[in-house]
Amino acid sequence: xxxxxxxxxxxxxxxxxxxxxxxxxxxxxxxxxxxxxxxxxxxxxxxxxxxxxxxxxxxxxxxxxxxxxxxxxxxxxxxxxxxxxxxxxxxxxxxxxxxxxxxxxxxxxxxxxxxxxxxxxxxxxxxxxxxxxxxxxxxxxxxxxxxxxxxxxxxxxxxxxxxxx
Amino acid sequence: xxxxxxxxxxxxxxxxxxxxxxxxxxxxxxxxxxxxxxxxxxxxxxxxxxxxxxxxxxxxxxxxxxxxxxxxxxxxxxxxxxxxxxxxxxxxxxxxxxxxxxxxxxxxxxxxxxxxxxxxxxxxxxxxxxxxxxxxxxxxxxxxxxxxxxxxxxxxxxxxxxxxx
Numbered sequence: 001x002x003x004x005x006x007x008x009x010x011x012x013x014x015x016x017x018x019x020x021x022x023x024x025x026x027x028x029x030x031x032x033x034x035x036x037x038x039x040x041x042x043x044x045x046x047x048x049x050x051x052x053x054x055x056x057x058x059x060x061x062x063x064x065x066x067x068x069x070x071x072x073x074x075x076x077x078x079x080x081x082x083x084x085x086x087x088x089x090x091x092x093x094x095x096x097x098x099x100x101x102x103x104x105x106x107x108x109x110x111x112x113x114x115x116x117x118x119x120x121x122x123x124x125x126x127x128x129x130x131x132x133x134x135x136x137x138x139x140x141x142x143x144x145x146x147x148x149x150x151x152x153x154x155x156x157x158x159x160x161x162x163x164x165x
Numbered sequence: 166x167x168x169x170x171x172x173x174x175x176x177x178x179x180x181x182x183x184x185x186x187x188x189x190x191x192x193x194x195x196x197x198x199x200x201x202x203x204x205x206x207x208x209x210x211x212x213x214x215x216x217x218x219x220x221x222x223x224x225x226x227x228x229x230x231x232x233x234x235x236x237x238x239x240x241x242x243x244x245x246x247x248x249x250x251x252x253x254x255x256x257x258x259x260x261x262x263x264x265x266x267x268x269x270x271x272x273x274x275x276x277x278x279x280x281x282x283x284x285x286x287x288x289x290x291x292x293x294x295x296x297x298x299x300x301x302x303x304x305x306x307x308x309x310x311x312x313x314x315x316x317x318x319x320x321x322x323x324x325x326x327x328x329x330x
């Protein structure tokens with residue numbers, strides 16, 4: 001199952017073990033689900049996090065998002081080129097895309113989405129839903145074009161002084 | 166293009182126009198990209214947001230995530246059953262999954278992912294990447310199973326007193 005482009009070393013095992021330990025700590029402190037994450041740049045841990053959904057009432061407070069937000073705040077930039085994210089569980093589509101928006105270089109995880117499904121989490125379901133046509137989604141996704149929307153994007157394109165990301 | 170399960174009314178147009186106006190306000194205040202969002206429950210606006218990626222150095226601060234976090238904080242629960250999310254642009258995979266984790270009932274958007282691509286945003290690219298096998302991803306996603314990971318999920322499953330989500 002290992003990505004053939006991702007040779008795994010002792011540093012990877014150490015950081016991933018730390019992500020798992022963080023997931024356990026967060027769970028034992030009853031802050032959320034059993035998930036932890038570590039962001040590493042140049043073999044230095046720049047941020048750690050665990051799931052805080054139920055304790056902070058934030059459905060986006062997955063371990064990876066928590067760790068990425070801390071990492072970018074500390075680094076002083078909204079992107080983390082060269083970073084590796086270690087996650088106890090395979091990132092859900094939200095966390096995967098968060099990693100990609102942050103321009104990380106690599107993602108390493110231990111438990112896969114099937115294991116998450118076995119303990120009641122929807123990661124597998126969400127990936128399956130993304131594979132289905134929108135019209136078959138459980139939650140309707142309605143496209144309602146508006147001229148003001150087009151004008152908004154045109155205004156963005158017309159002002160190169162606005163910071164791109 | 167409209168989802169056939171999503172009859173569109175004047176309330177929808179009003180809330181979506183507001184989301185677009187918020188996107189413009191955030192852009193003009195140089196807080197981030199040209200994206201706004203509104204969360205509505207029972208035709209009441211419970212939270213608004215605009216993109217704050219570049220100003221808060223948070224790659225996850227997309228308009229929908231900002232609005233959802235505010236909505237759940239105010240509602241006192243990490244889920245928003247019955248809510249509709251109005252977004253100026255089609256949610257990226259991160260925002261789409263955030264909506265789904267929040268258990269919203271409906272998502273309405275104006276500009277589609279192709280329009281976002283036209284002004285330089287990666288939403289379309291990320292959806293395409295999700296359609297590709299992991300081994301073809303630009304960013305390696307490495308599966309490194311660890312026994313401690315399995316034990317962590319087993320500990321979660323064994324304690325029904327932990328809050329599920």
